[in-house]
Amino acid sequence: MTDWYDGPRKGVADFEGKPHYYECPWYVGIDAGSDELAEDYLLTPLDAETYHLALEDWAIWERWEAAFDAGTVTLATHPALPEDRTRHDEIEELLRTKLVTNRQLCQRAKGVFSYEGAKRFVEWTIIP
Structure with a gap:
């Protein structure tokens, strides 16, 4: 989602x-x-590649949500943990023209x- x-x-x-x-x-x-x-x-x-990228980005968000719910990160880090931010940004750019x-x-x-x-x-x- x-x-x-x-x-x-x-x-x-x-x-x-x-x-x-x-x-x-x-x-x-x-x-x-x-x-x-x-x-x-x-x-x-x-295509399968786009689908897998979207699932990878969803997993990044789920890790962030779990940490947010546990109180270990703040809303300021949304939607990715600091260690996932670079990969999330890469995926987001790739998906911008593919998820349409x-x-x-x-x-x-x-x-x-x-x-x-x-x-x-x-x-x-x-x-x-």
Whole structure:
């Protein structure tokens, strides 16, 4: 997950066994005023390298979150521990142009997210 606002808004996930970038249409301007689209997402296929970079950056954030919750770092270090900052910045720059919705390739889907401890799951249903 790369963005959260009242629920997952952007991130990466498997769909039909392949990596995809998901983005809530509210962020990309589709019917921005409609609450009805709050759980609808656009899914864009990703290459494996981009997917793994996004997962690596997520792991960096999870380490930061654990340290923040333990009180060993402050919000000023967000979103990476000092020892992870350089790598986070490198990944962030690489992902800036890769984690985007491709209007020619994307599919619209309903996403139902669930959580078991720190694990996150999503079930996608394509919207025709």
